[in-house]
Amino acid sequence: MNKKLKTILGIGTALFLVVVAVVYVKFFSSNTKFSKEELFVEVPTGSTYEDVKKIISPYVENMSGFEMMAGLRKYDENVKSGRFLLQKGMGNFKLVAAMRRNVPVKLAFNNQERLENLCVRISSQIEPDTTKLLATFRDSVFLKQNGFTKDNVIAMFIPNSYEFYWNVSAGKFRDKMLKEYQNFWTKERLQKAENLGMTPVQVITLASIVHKETVKKSERPVVAKVYLNRLEQGMPLQADPTVIYALKSRDNDFDQVIKRVLYDDLLISSPYNTYVNQGLPPGPIAMPDIDAIDAVLSPDDNDYIYFCASVEKFGYHEFASTYAQHQVNAKKYADWLNTTGTKR
Incomplete structure (x- = not known):
């Protein structure tokens, strides 16, 4: 091989290596500028390529490099909406790939008292x-x-963890929740509700009261049976949590904490006041846990009619079959409340 050919080959090799280096830098070397290991960006429905560039620009070191890759891979012509995961150190090739991979949201909700509160909770997690x-x-x-x-x-909303795309429409989200509700009400659960003479919505409404009365899973079937006994005997439910719900609704303040229900509170005019209205309230006063729903469907076997908070086993309740025994239990609790200075 003559000297001139060697020179040409050497120059060609050098140029090739330069091209490879440039391609590597443009395609694969890090082009991110955030310190976290990963972060999510959200692209609203209907966004354009220009919108996307504005959204990701705080996290991309060299936008011209991203734009070149987007053009080569035709991303600029096929923008996707959704939630996308960016990882520290991604190059332009991976950045464009990431902006095409809509990552689902693991959505969870529970313990919401009103539909309005539930919507606030859900909207913080999807578009x-x-x-x-x-x-x-x-x-x-x-x-x-x-x-x-x-x-x-x-x-309709059964507390659980669900997976949705961030840009799911409100209608599709609702329809998915309806399907989950229908799946929850198996033949076995429907039969148990029928045996109680109740619809699924009525079961959940009563379960919401049970849920509010006690956080103790072991007690919920006992509390559920107390209320079922009252319904069977034609008694008002006389459930303090329904009065608290009525007070919060009247004040339009569901953030307030009410620890003690006063006598005057029992007179509040509201369809949710189960001291003055017979039967169940118009709907659930909270989103009950699944075990509270199942407690209503599979209640304890007892003849209790009354119960109040226990001063000996905090967090639990004292149950009674007679009003005389209940008065004894209730006085203990009232005396204890007075010693704590709890007025509301």
Whole structure:
């Protein structure tokens, strides 16, 4: 091989290595500028390529490099909405790939007292806002077709963990929740509800009261039976949690904490006041846990009619079959409350 050919080959090799280096830098070397190991970016429905560049620009070191890769891979012509995971050290090739991979949200909700609170909770995790979710859940056609009302549609939401894409529509989210509700009500659960002479919504409404009365899983079937006994005997439920719900609703303040129900509170005019209204309230006063629902469906076997908080086993209750025994238990609790100075 002559000297001239060697020179040409040497120059060619050098140029090739330069090209490889440039390609590597443009395609694969780090082009991120955030300190966290990973972060999520959200691209709203209907976003354009220009919108995407504005969204990710705080996290990309060299936007021209990203734009070149986006053009080569035609991402600029096929923008996707959703939630996307960016990892520290990603190069342009991986950045573009990441912006095409919609990552699901693991959505969870529980212990919500009102549909409004539930919508706030959900909207913090997916794209539809609170107003849109609330309007979708209260759509009159949907309610009528599925046997719900504005007061009891919260019964449709079974507390659990679910997986959704961030950009799911409010309608598709609602329909998925309806399907989960229908799946929850198996033949066995439906039969148990029928044996009680109750509909699924009525079961969940009573379960919401049981849920509020006690956090102790072992006690819930006992409390559930007390209320079922009252219903069977034609007694008012006289459930303090329903009065608390009525007070919060009157004040439009569900953040307030009410530890003690006073005599005057029992007179509040509200369909949720089970001291003055017979039977169940118009809908659930909270989103009950599944074990509270199952406690109503499989209640304890007892003849208790009364119960109040225990001063000997805090967190638990004292139960009674007679009013005389209940008065003894209730006085102990009232005396204890007075010693603590609890007025409300």
